[in-house]
Amino acid sequence: xxxxxYPAATAIERPERHTLAVIVDNEPGVLARVIGLFSGRGYNxxxxxxxxxxxxxxxxxxTIVTTGTPMVIEQIKNQLERxxxxxxxxxxxxxxxxxxxxxxxxxxxxRGESRVEALRLADAFRARVIDATIESFIFEITGRPxxxxxxxxxxxxxxxxxxxxxxxxxxxRGPEGM
Amino acid sequence: xxxxxxxxxMIVQALADQGVEHVFGYPGGAVxxxxxxxxxxxxxxxxxxxxxxxxxxxxxxxxxSTGKVGVVLVTSGPGATNAVTGLTDxxxxxxxxxxxxxxxxxxxxxxxxxxxADTVGITRPCTKHNYLVKSVTDLxxxxxxxxxxAANGRPGPVVIDIPKDVQFARGLYTGPTNAGHKTxxxxxxxxTDKIKAAVALMASAKRPVFYTGGGVxxxxxxxxxxxxxxxxxxxxxxxxxxxxxxxxPASDPQWLGMLGMHGTYEANxxxxxxxxxxxxxxxxxxxxxxxxxxxxxxxxxxxxxxxxSSINKNVKVDIGIVGDCAHVLADMLDAWRAxxxxxxxxxxxxxxxxxxxxxxxxxxxxxxxDDIIKPQYAIERLYALTRDRDxxxxxxxxxxxMWAAQFYKFEQPRRWMTSGGLGTMxxxxxxAVGVQIAHPDALVIDIAGEASVLMNMQEMSTAAQYRLPIxxxxxxxxxxxxxxxxxxxxxxxxxxESYSAALPDFVKLxxxxxAVGIRCDKPGDLDDAIREMISVDRxxxxxxxxxxxxNCFPMIPSGKAHNEMLMGDNPEDIEKAIDEKGKILx
Numbered sequence: 156x157x158x159x160x161y162p163a164a165t166a167i168e169r170p171e172r173h174t175l176a177v178i179v180d181n182e183p184g185v186l187a188r189v190i191g192l193f194s195g196r197g198y199n200x201x202x203x204x205x206x207x208x209x210x211x212x213x214x215x216x217x218t219i220v221t222t223g224t225p226m227v228i229e230q231i232k233n234q235l236e237r238x239x240x241x242x243x244x245x246x247x248x249x250x251x252x253x254x255x256x257x258x259x260x261x262x263x264x265x266r267g268e269s270r271v272e273a274l275r276l277a278d279a280f281r282a283r284v285i286d287a288t289i290e291s292f293i294f295e296i297t298g299r300p301x302x303x304x305x306x307x308x309x310x311x312x313x314x315x316x317x318x319x320x321x322x323x324x325x326x327x328r329g330p331e332g333m
Numbered sequence: 334x335x336x337x338x339x340x341x342x343m344i345v346q347a348l349a350d351q352g353v354e355h356v357f358g359y360p361g362g363a364v365x366x367x368x369x370x371x372x373x374x375x376x377x378x379x380x381x382x383x384x385x386x387x388x389x390x391x392x393x394x395x396x397x398s399t400g401k402v403g404v405v406l407v408t409s410g411p412g413a414t415n416a417v418t419g420l421t422d423x424x425x426x427x428x429x430x431x432x433x434x435x436x437x438x439x440x441x442x443x444x445x446x447x448x449x450a451d452t453v454g455i456t457r458p459c460t461k462h463n464y465l466v467k468s469v470t471d472l473x474x475x476x477x478x479x480x481x482x483a484a485n486g487r488p489g490p491v492v493i494d495i496p497k498d499v500q501f502a503r504g505l506y507t508g509p510t511n512a513g514h515k516t517x518x519x520x521x522x523x524x525t526d527k528i529k530a531a532v533a534l535m536a537s538a539k540r541p542v543f544y545t546g547g548g549v550x551x552x553x554x555x556x557x558x559x560x561x562x563x564x565x566x567x568x569x570x571x572x573x574x575x576x577x578x579x580x581x582p583a584s585d586p587q588w589l590g591m592l593g594m595h596g597t598y599e600a601n602x603x604x605x606x607x608x609x610x611x612x613x614x615x616x617x618x619x620x621x622x623x624x625x626x627x628x629x630x631x632x633x634x635x636x637x638x639x640x641x642s643s644i645n646k647n648v649k650v651d652i653g654i655v656g657d658c659a660h661v662l663a664d665m666l667d668a669w670r671a672x673x674x675x676x677x678x679x680x681x682x683x684x685x686x687x688x689x690x691x692x693x694x695x696x697x698x699x700x701x702x703d704d705i706i707k708p709q710y711a712i713e714r715l716y717a718l719t720r721d722r723d724x725x726x727x728x729x730x731x732x733x734x735m736w737a738a739q740f741y742k743f744e745q746p747r748r749w750m751t752s753g754g755l756g757t758m759x760x761x762x763x764x765a766v767g768v769q770i771a772h773p774d775a776l777v778i779d780i781a782g783e784a785s786v787l788m789n790m791q792e793m794s795t796a797a798q799y800r801l802p803i804x805x806x807x808x809x810x811x812x813x814x815x816x817x818x819x820x821x822x823x824x825x826x827x828x829x830e831s832y833s834a835a836l837p838d839f840v841k842l843x844x845x846x847x848a849v850g851i852r853c854d855k856p857g858d859l860d861d862a863i864r865e866m867i868s869v870d871r872x873x874x875x876x877x878x879x880x881x882x883x884n885c886f887p888m889i890p891s892g893k894a895h896n897e898m899l900m901g902d903n904p905e906d907i908e909k910a911i912d913e914k915g916k917i918l919x
Binding site: 161180183184187188191195226229230233234236237238239240241242 | 454461462465517641645
């Protein structure tokens with residue numbers, strides 16, 4: 156007999172990465188409800204972005220990237236829909252590969268050859284210079300998270316100082332809205 | 334109707350407009366304007382409890398025995414934090430509660446003011462929804478919305494945190510509308526195709542079982558009636574969770590008794606061996622399923638629940654129907670009759686013969702005694718002597734609760750109030766207060782343990798103040814019985830801190846609370862003592878001195894499946910319950 160009075164964990168399915176779009180009333184505490192739900196129920200948040208999208212209707216759009224088994228992803232969607240200020244939840248990944256973008260600002264410090272190399276790589280990644288001093292650049296780069304990961308990794312030996320990222324925003328392909 | 338008034342007056346007016354007759358509360362600095370508004374009217378009656386946790390449990394008892402929303406009024410800071418256990422209890426058991434909390438004035442919020450607590454922050458995870466009212470113009474809408482959210486969909490507790498300046502501020506009050514809610518629109522009607530598929534699956538079943546829960550009770554009396562009709566029309570066996578007792582009459586031959594950790598042998602084995610499981614308003618809680626990967630391995634599962642997040646949460650089901658139990662049951666019954674199924678009579682007959690064989694195992698049997706009161710015997714006698722009366726039962730949490738569930742037979746819904754999901758010791762006494770307020774002439778009994786009941790014993794004072802003739806029936810074994818049982822079975826009989834060495838004299842305690850104390854320790858005296866308890870028209874504390882070391886069986890040990898039950902009459906079972914590791918430690 157086990158010495159806990161709870162059943163043991165059962166075998167789990169393979170986790171998947173899903174991007175959810177959540178339309179909520181833009182009211183105080185709504186983000187706390189969403190985050191509290193994830194922490195309280197042990198779900199993962201890989202990325203979370205939020206901003207008001209319809210000012211007159213006081214609606215905000217939250218984009219959450221999460222990982223979990225298909226059963227957990229379904230739970231997350233159902234649990235989010237249960238929150239009173241939530242209008243609707245769409246699993247963008249389940250509806251087909253969505254367009255995902257993230258913006259990052261990357262500060263790199265260096266002189267001489269490494270500085271020239273950083274600029275060359277930025278050009279290859281279509282990153283723009285948005286601030287410059289004689290010993291530093293700040294690059295603005297937009298793209299899928301993996302592209303930004305790749306760029307940041309390349310900047311590391313060239314004098315990477317800091318990175319600020321927005322997190323993923325996503326939208327479904329095609330003519331239909333959510 | 335629109336009228337100018339203060340925030341405090343709006344609160345009392347909104348309660349009256351929502352049909353609230355009783356509020357359970359405790360005053361304090363941050364709610365004084367509301368108490369002043371209560372003083373000036375007589376539509377809404379206030380019941381003064383002795384602790385805010387008691388207020389919420391009383392409101393829960395009131396709500397569960399009436400189907401109405403229970404209302405609580407407490408002050409800021411400690412008033413609100415004391416209410417948290419009750420709110421969590423109501424969330425776990427889906428009880429509709431509106432809890433009004435006072436808050437420090439808006440300009441002091443965040444300043445660590447006297448009796449300030451972040452009430453919306455603290456109660457966010459233990460409520461269905463909560464509000465901080467920042468302006469009196471929002472107050473009427475929020476008040477009415479709170480009642481809507483608490484009562485609709487899967488019911489639950491809603492907190493409205495109201496700063497003191499908002500209570501003083503004047504604004505326009507508007508009455509309730511039937512507009513519903515802009516985003517919260519729970520689905521009540523089940524999907525027709527899925528209901529048809531479910532009924533077709535039921536019609537083809539050879540070993541079916543209904544597994545029902547608190548959702549049937551919450552759905553209202555019509556759901557219980559429809560469930561009974563459907564179960565009888567199909568001829569299938571039915572079991573229920575702790576929360577669902579009373580939805581189906583326990584005297585009916587199709588009733589298998591409660592299932593789960595301390596459920597009956599026949600109910601648990603029917604769940605394990607069935608080929609079609611019909612879950613109506615239950616949530617596959619871990620006390621029910623036991624080991625998940627061995628839970629009812631050979632069955633197709635139908636699950637009806639108003640909360641979509643309950644479906645496929647713990648157990649993958651084949652047909653998940655989102656909807657209100659009464660609506661779905663009505664459609665299922667229609668579909669069943671329209672289908673006019675020809676069930677496999679032979680298979681069903683064999684299934685019932687199998688069930689009867691399990692029943693013959695008499696899993697609830699216990700060793701009777703002439704010298705000492707067995708706790709099971711006490712409940713059996715209590716049931717026999719109260720069954721023909723207008724009786725409501727509440728419980729605390731532990732062995733006595735499980736014995737009450739096993740031995741007290743409920744024929745109707747809303748007669749059984751117990752803390753299921755949270756397992757809150759101290760629930761039963763305040764819940765009995767709430768039930769008695771709602772049903773002044775009924776016989777309200779809190780079946781209690783001596784440890785649990787002390788957790789909210791102060792509510793005897795509330796019972797005294799309102800002359801509530803509640804009966805506190807304590808199965809006194811001097812131990813925290815369920816803790817002791819687990820220590821016996823799992824921890825080598827090392828009874829660490831589970832013995833209450835200095836219990837009060839419950840008879841004298843009763844007298845101190847202006848109640849009647851009765852003690853009984855002889856099986857031969859028990860009937861007369863229970864009759865005396867019933868005949869007294871005052872509150873009673875009944876100290877029923879029972880066998881100290883009785884265990885509650887059957888029992889599904891943790892991590893085991895439904896077919897691995899421990900039975901009370903088999904010492905070998907109990908010997909085996911302790912694994913090798915446990916024995917080494919002895």
